[in-house]
Amino acid sequence: MNKDIILKAENISKQYRLGQVGTGTLSHDLNRWWHQVRGKENPYLKIGDTNDRSTKGESDYVWALQDINFEVERGEVLGIIGKNGAGKSTLLKILSKVTAPTTGSIKCRGRIASLLEVGTGFNGEMTGRENIFLNGAILGMTKKEIASKIDEIIEFSGCERYIDTPVKRYSSGMTVRLAFAVAAFLEPEILVIDEVLAVGDAEFQKKAIGKMQDISRKGGRTVLFVSHDLSAISTLATRTIVLGNGSILAIEETNKAISIYSSMQNRESAFVQKEAVDKPSITKVEILTSEGGTLQANGKSLKVNFEIIMPFDNYENLSFSFQVFDYLNKAVLYAYIFDKDSPICRKKGINKFCFEFDALRLYKGNYYLRIHVANSKTREKFQEIDCCNFEVEMIGQKEPEWGWQNNVCQYIDEGNWYIS
Template sequence: MENIIEVNNISKLYKLGQITSSTLKDDLSDWWGRVRGNQSQMLPDQDNAASNKLHWALKGVSFNVKQGDVLGIIGKNGAGKSTLLKIISRVTGPTTGTIKMHGRLASLLEVGTGFHPDLTGRENIYQNGAILGMKRGEIKNKLDEIIDFSGVAKFIDTPVKRYSSGMFVRLAFAVAAHLEPEILIVDEVLAVGDADFQKKCLGKMKSVAEGEGRTVLFVSHNLQAVKNLCNKSIYLVDGKINSIGETEQIINNYLLREAKRVTEVSYETPAQAPGNSEVKLKLAKLEILDKDKDYIDVHTPFNLKFEFWNFMNDKEVNLSLHVMDIKGECIFNIGTPIIKVKEGILFGEAQIPGNLMNDGNYYISIMVVKDKSTPVFHFEEQLHFEVADERGDVMWYAKWQGAVRPTFLKFSIENPA
């Protein structure tokens, strides 16, 4: 299949800082520099003194998109995802590079793209279609379908300024998806709107791509949605393409790199280690038990291993483990049985099964306790890891609620005939 979008070496330079009265002076000297043919003044390189006022939002990005592809674009905030979409949708120009596109493009960069508040829903449908370069007849043909899909038929002759934000997005998405663009660009809009509509949108995006052979570019932080929808993905890091390919692989790369974590701390000698005269931490380690995975998702079982230097003799000791979420709330606390210890190494191990943790960021703290209830030392936030979301083919993309997500609890439904 042929390429419908060819992105070739796109870079985007932003000038930072405020526009002040000195801007005029700078502009004039820039202009004078250009008149004299001093090109280097326009595109400073990295070590230029002025480059701290400049920021490359994208640097040397190249890729191709084939017709019918649903391309996910993932990356952290500030990685350049939105800038890339802005350049492709011609809202702003690139500093260098070219993009070739074969086809009409519709973008949903934000909620209510290009709606005029004073116009009614119906009038806005026409205006939106016209913005995409459509003729009156084409829009008219699609009108009923759009109104039907948006679910705001009752309010279609009301000015959109009186719409709720949810209604706004519904209508905006309905217009963009039905006006038959060859290329559809969607950026994070799914954050708004109820779950039902999200599902409808994603379903529509899928059918637009698979059924009608159109091309979709999709930017989202919702990895679950990206995984279900996109056959190819791009992972951007600091304005450059880190990797591009099959979505599954790209999401792996993303999680490996971005999931903030400390999965192992170890100390060579007690002198450097945290602790006190009675106990010192030697090792804390997270071990993933699924051989195929390099990161933890909600189904992944893992072990937490600890080693201590123990300087206490003939004491009754146990360990107490705290799993805390990012807000500092304790998700659960488990303790070991009490044993009698002698000076030497103490080993501790906790097995966390899969299908217990909800997705999110977690910290591990461990406490050594003596005489049943006296804390010896509390080793706080030693390990830090992220549990990624993974729901298989479940078409539900909102945040899964709850502190934990256990599946071993039996919950059944019956419908006796």
């Protein structure tokens, strides 16, 4: 390993047998042993389906991870993103040595502290204070080292009033607060964090992200961070791994990696629904960009056509709205129309209308629409869909001298509704 490399994963793969606890049947174990004594490879490593939870598959074996290779430098914050079931948590469990890889190896320098699940490593019968000392001992800290940090840990966690109460009486949020404080302040060389911070409130999430930035930039320690909050990943991580079906799809600078991940989402450039419905529903959404296809020029007009099918006549109180989301899954624009303000979709059958941005001014990048149909009076939600990916670029324009601010919503010229 190079001097700057603190963690290295080499050819990591993890295989599971579906529907079984353990390695499988006695015949499989004997077959493995027979191959081993003859110096041959485990025969069940040659079979196994890709880790795609949406398909049935043909094998009893599945590769949760396959051929994972990467290096992490000291002081780096590495993000890991991917859909549910992509293998993120499995990878972190292997890195934390909670489970062993089927093939491959992990090389690291220094202690690893991990936050993989709420309350992992905590004894519910022991108090918060006692659990701090227990977790510190597990990390290899001396009692004196832990005692020197305990006041900072308690203060950061915000659990001072309950610190001498058994942890089994803590809420999940309090448990996460204390667990994160222990892991962060007891100074492991590598901090591994799964989605657990999502349990905390907004104030604590902000504190936790600030603390992770401090320990990486000032403390020179390494952080591996898994989250579905792309905004948090963008703020914290310098590089990001994109996982899909148990394999690495990309390892890139964070904003580029997020853009790759966002483009993988199953959102079509147009939406069409033909099934019979018994409530107001969207049947078609079509986006008309300035450049055709999915390409939109900054500052030019953008038109979106909608069709809604109404199963009955003279329906009142319909509300229709859509949001434009950026690649971080943050809403940046919002447009709405209510029947009580401007009668819409009163007739049975297909109703058509559109919205047009006179001049769409958005930061360069990838966007999509989220569309809502509801009853404005009762708040009953009829439908919500994500669709219509499009990309904004500077076309035929000079880059502004003042530059763009990433992840900041730009002002737009007002648009208009047109009902036919």
